[in-house]
Amino acid sequence: MQEVKFRGGGFAPRPIPFAGALTLLLIVAAWQGAASLGWISTRFLPAPLAIIRALVTLVQSGELRLHLAASLSRLAYGWAIGTLAGLIVGFALGLFSLARTPGLAIVSALFPVPKIALVPLFVVWFGIGEGSKLVTLGFGVFFPTVINTLAGVDGVPRNLIRMGQSFGLSRAAILAKIVLPGALPAILAGFRITTATAIILLVAAEMIGADYGIGAFVLSAGNLYDTDALLAGITILSLLGLAISWLIGRLERWLLAWR
Amino acid sequence: MTVKSAVSLSIEAVGHSYRDLRVLDDITLSIPAGQVTVLVGPSGCGKSTLLGILGGLIAPGQGRVLMDGPIASDCLNPLTYVFQDFALLPWRDVAGNVALGLQAAGLSRDARAARVAEVLALTGLTDFATAWPKQLSGGMRQRVGIARALAVRPAVLLMDEPLSALDAQTRALLLEEFSTLIAASGVTTIYVTHTLSEAALLGQQIVVLSRRPGRIRDIIRIDRPLIGRRPGDPDLMAIESRLWALIRDDAADAAREFTDAGG
Numbered sequence: 001m002q003e004v005k006f007r008g009g010g011f012a013p014r015p016i017p018f019a020g021a022l023t024l025l026l027i028v029a030a031w032q033g034a035a036s037l038g039w040i041s042t043r044f045l046p047a048p049l050a051i052i053r054a055l056v057t058l059v060q061s062g063e064l065r066l067h068l069a070a071s072l073s074r075l076a077y078g079w080a081i082g083t084l085a086g087l088i089v090g091f092a093l094g095l096f097s098l099a100r101t102p103g104l105a106i107v108s109a110l111f112p113v114p115k116i117a118l119v120p121l122f123v124v125w126f127g128i129g130e131g132s133k134l135v136t137l138g139f140g141v142f143f144p145t146v147i148n149t150l151a152g153v154d155g156v157p158r159n160l161i162r163m164g165q166s167f168g169l170s171r172a173a174i175l176a177k178i179v180l181p182g183a184l185p186a187i188l189a190g191f192r193i194t195t196a197t198a199i200i201l202l203v204a205a206e207m208i209g210a211d212y213g214i215g216a217f218v219l220s221a222g223n224l225y226d227t228d229a230l231l232a233g234i235t236i237l238s239l240l241g242l243a244i245s246w247l248i249g250r251l252e253r254w255l256l257a258w259r
Numbered sequence: 260m261t262v263k264s265a266v267s268l269s270i271e272a273v274g275h276s277y278r279d280l281r282v283l284d285d286i287t288l289s290i291p292a293g294q295v296t297v298l299v300g301p302s303g304c305g306k307s308t309l310l311g312i313l314g315g316l317i318a319p320g321q322g323r324v325l326m327d328g329p330i331a332s333d334c335l336n337p338l339t340y341v342f343q344d345f346a347l348l349p350w351r352d353v354a355g356n357v358a359l360g361l362q363a364a365g366l367s368r369d370a371r372a373a374r375v376a377e378v379l380a381l382t383g384l385t386d387f388a389t390a391w392p393k394q395l396s397g398g399m400r401q402r403v404g405i406a407r408a409l410a411v412r413p414a415v416l417l418m419d420e421p422l423s424a425l426d427a428q429t430r431a432l433l434l435e436e437f438s439t440l441i442a443a444s445g446v447t448t449i450y451v452t453h454t455l456s457e458a459a460l461l462g463q464q465i466v467v468l469s470r471r472p473g474r475i476r477d478i479i480r481i482d483r484p485l486i487g488r489r490p491g492d493p494d495l496m497a498i499e500s501r502l503w504a505l506i507r508d509d510a511a512d513a514a515r516e517f518t519d520a521g522g
């Protein structure tokens with residue numbers, strides 16, 4: 001006789017509380033340790049403490065506030081413009097046959113184009129000021145938003161729409177009460193991608209003709225080979241990304257409690 | 260709850276095809292007011308298509324459907340469905356789902372709340388008013404489906420295999436509840452099923468459809484009222500046997516047919 005062996009385990013990863021934050025802390029600690037022990041030349045890679053010192057200087061001089069304010073406002077406006085346009089176009093493609101095929105052709109042709117490469121063109125079109133920066137961000141955010149919104153609208157179960165029709169809901173009511181909430185999970189998932197895209201494009205856009213902004217700061221630090229300040233700027237961008245991703249998580253938990 | 264619905268339907272020479280696939284052929288039938296008409300037939304014979312045509316969700320290829328009789332003033336959606344897959348909005352709680360048709364009809368908030376409370380009580384859902392659909396069992400979800408339908412006080416209730424997604428015990432329980440609710444409301448009902456025991460328990464007029472293209476094969480009337488019918492009653496069993504004799508060969512043939520996905 002032979003005992004039946006269990007073979008049904010695995011393939012079910014679970015989240016471990018605090019493991020994420022702990023991992024990042026350990027890496028930074030190891031990095032600092034290696035730098036303090038002289039294993040890593042600080043000329044080659046600044047130590048975390050040096051980066052923190054650079055950050056403190058930035059805060060105390062009031063410079064950080066100026067850079068961050070400029071960047072955050074560009075980020076907010078650029079992302080909002082791209083998101084709004086993307087939602088409108090995404091819904092149009094999802095709802096109207098006339099918009100769908102032609103629109104999809106345009107979107108598919110332009111989506112893979114690296115937006116950073118277009119920055120000089122935008123500068124020519126919209127000037128070296130804020131206009132070109134917002135357009136760069138908006139353009140980059142627009143396409144993934146369209147794709148995600150369209151996927152969300154297409155994913156709304158057909159039977160729910162028929163149910164709405166069978167209860168006499170108007171077209172507008174079906175849109176507001178069935179299509180929009182049904183597409184929301186996909187739209188919010190898209191926000192994670194588009195906010196990260198926006199941060200990447202923000203830095204690229206601020207590298208041309210900006211006095212203030214994290215991107216401008218990182219560029220000038222890089223030109224001076226002030227690697228402490230450079231990494232301080234990068235750290236701020238990373239923290240910004242983490243904060244936005246946390247915010248979206250809260251938003252999802254609030255809006256998608258029904259899932 | 261209300262007086263018997265006085266609304267009847269006449270189906271006049273209705274036929275339908277999906278591209279080359281002929282699914283319904285020359286269906287002429289009257290649906291009497293205030294009674295339960297059951298449609299039975301092998302799967303794929305066009306029952307759902309016919310129900311879709313009756314409720315205005317599918318435009319018939321041929322023929323037409325007429326609705327006759329006065330619609331009560333408190334009726335907000337004369338032709339109202341209960342769906343096989345429940346079709347609840349997952350982002351609305353139970354009360355929100357039940358209120359959907361009332362909102363569409365522009366009912367005031369107070370009137371809405373009153374009607375929702377009434378049908379939730381009727382279907383035993385009062386304690387679940389704020390639950391999300393995902394928190395409910397299949398049987399409870401279909402209770403929400405019937406509550407949502409009754410809330411608009413329909414003139415005609417269109418039920419497409421409302422129990423076929425449920426397990427046998429839940430099905431038996433819910434069938435009793437449906438029977439009571441339908442009898443109490445007196446609503447004209449069209450009930451699609453391929454379960455013959457359901458047909459015998461609920462039907463006052465049982466319409467047997469042939470395999471695709473669905474044609475009317477026979478109509479069996481049961482004059483006994485719904486109240487008091489019990490599973491296992493000898494005369495109901497006899498009707499089940501008669502239905503089975505009518506359907507057997509068609510069902511066997513239909514099962515061997517190639518078909519595209521759907522149902």
Ligand SMILES: Nc1ncnc2c1ncn2[C@@H]1O[C@H](COP(=O)(O)OP(=O)(O)O)[C@@H](O)[C@H]1O
Nearest residue numbers: 277282302303304305306307308519520521522
């Ligand atoms: N929208 C559709 N397009 C093409 N074929 C369909 C469609 N809906 C149903 N059918 C086909 O029509 C036939 C009848 O379908 P249906 O009315 O759902 O039958 P039943 O409800 O009796 O099982 C089936 O063979 C089904 O595959």
Ligand SMILES: [Mg+2]
Nearest residue numbers: 306307420522
């Ligand atoms: Mg069907």
